[in-house]
Amino acid sequence: MATQAHSLSYAGCNFLRQRLVLSTLSGRPVKIRKIRARDDNPGLRDFEASFIRLLDKITNGSRIEINQTGTTLYYQPGLLYGGSVEHDCNVLRSIGYYLESLLCLAPFMKHPLRIVLRGVTNDQVDPSVDVLKATALPLLKQFGIDGESFELKVVRRGMPPGGGGEVLFSCPVRKVLKPVQLTDPGKIKRIRGIAYSVRVSPQMANRIVDSARSILNKFIPDIYIYTDHMKGVNSGKSPGFGLSLVAETTNGTFLSAELASNPQGQGAAVLPEDLGRNCAKLLLEEIYRLLDLSVGPSGVSQGSFALMKATKITCEPSEIKPGGCVDSTNQSLALLLMTLGQQDVSKVLLGPLSPYT
Numbered sequence: 001m002a003t004q005a006h007s008l009s010y011a012g013c014n015f016l017r018q019r020l021v022l023s024t025l026s027g028r029p030v031k032i033r034k035i036r037a038r039d040d041n042p043g044l045r046d047f048e049a050s051f052i053r054l055l056d057k058i059t060n061g062s063r064i065e066i067n068q069t070g071t072t073l074y075y076q077p078g079l080l081y082g083g084s085v086e087h088d089c090n091v092l093r094s095i096g097y098y099l100e101s102l103l104c105l106a107p108f109m110k111h112p113l114r115i116v117l118r119g120v121t122n123d124q125v126d127p128s129v130d131v132l133k134a135t136a137l138p139l140l141k142q143f144g145i146d147g148e149s150f151e152l153k154v155v156r157r158g159m160p161p162g163g164g165g166e167v168l169f170s171c172p173v174r175k176v177l178k179p180v181q182l183t184d185p186g187k188i189k190r191i192r193g194i195a196y197s198v199r200v201s202p203q204m205a206n207r208i209v210d211s212a213r214s215i216l217n218k219f220i221p222d223i224y225i226y227t228d229h230m231k232g233v234n235s236g237k238s239p240g241f242g243l244s245l246v247a248e249t250t251n252g253t254f255l256s257a258e259l260a261s262n263p264q265g266q267g268a269a270v271l272p273e274d275l276g277r278n279c280a281k282l283l284l285e286e287i288y289r290l291l292d293l294s295v296g297p298s299g300v301s302q303g304s305f306a307l308m309k310a311t312k313i314t315c316e317p318s319e320i321k322p323g324g325c326v327d328s329t330n331q332s333l334a335l336l337l338m339t340l341g342q343q344d345v346s347k348v349l350l351g352p353l354s355p356y357t
Helices: 016-026 046-058 097-109 128-144 205-218 273-290 301-313 328-340
Strands: 008-011 030-033 063-066 073-076 082-088 110-117 151-156 165-171 187-199 222-228 238-248 254-260
Touching: 016 030, 016 097, 046 073, 046 097, 046 110, 046 273, 063 097, 073 128, 082 205, 097 110, 097 128, 097 165, 097 328, 110 301, 128 151, 128 238, 128 254, 165 187, 187 205, 187 273, 205 238, 238 273, 254 273
Parallel strands: 008 030, 082 110, 187 222
Antiparallel strands: 030 073, 063 073, 110 165, 151 165, 187 238, 238 254
């Protein structure tokens, strides 16, 4: 390896994406050692190598060196160039895994980014494209990142393990971010969602909608869940279905929850009715998790009390007021954009921090 003076040194595979993203934004080279060194299968995984190739495509002049076993990575970032890019994502992780990092980098390119990502659009591990579109894009708009060319579009859906999905993401360039004051989340005013199905009966999506509404209708009247059934080449390579729900508050805060069916040939079959009900309860848990529950029943933890209230829906809609202005999926994105903004003070009210944050 060449001279690696002034590079930051880390050990282990934890926070690999975050380290590479922050290295790219700051221009500081990083060297990461002992990547799964004691594992039976040491070194970088295929999806991590795919992410590194994506960084190489959107930058100009990056230098990447990996040793033979894949346990040591040296990354010297180049210029964030942007432009038109296409990338085939590894199917072991969904497109959301790659998009989360692109959302951090795209506003600071030299040229506006227009990228086509192919792979898995919805899985059980990473945030789906639907949730990022409904929650992360409005958050970026709060920081002044907006325009006609700012869009995230699902062209084809792809479920694991085969994938076959396609997503178009384009983002304008912004030299300066606006400071934000997100301290009052407001109250829940409506819930929107998408029930999708590919390579299964279109009735699956309708059954998901009915079961989710059976719970949410007790909570708030303004609910609309779209059904999205893609056919033919637009339906990817594997069957599956799922639901993404987003609650919007009076002050423009978005809280999300989602569930997807088990991949073909993995785990037990999931009934669409069960999936719809469980996803609705997850959304209510996300809302109540952000509530100020400083006063709860004696002997019951605040988290358990929140879950009890969410599943039994004992609260009136007028009482429902989340305690954070950013949902747990986008907490880290909000904090990063605040750091990269001007000297003006930004304020964001967050609920309990997620492990990722």
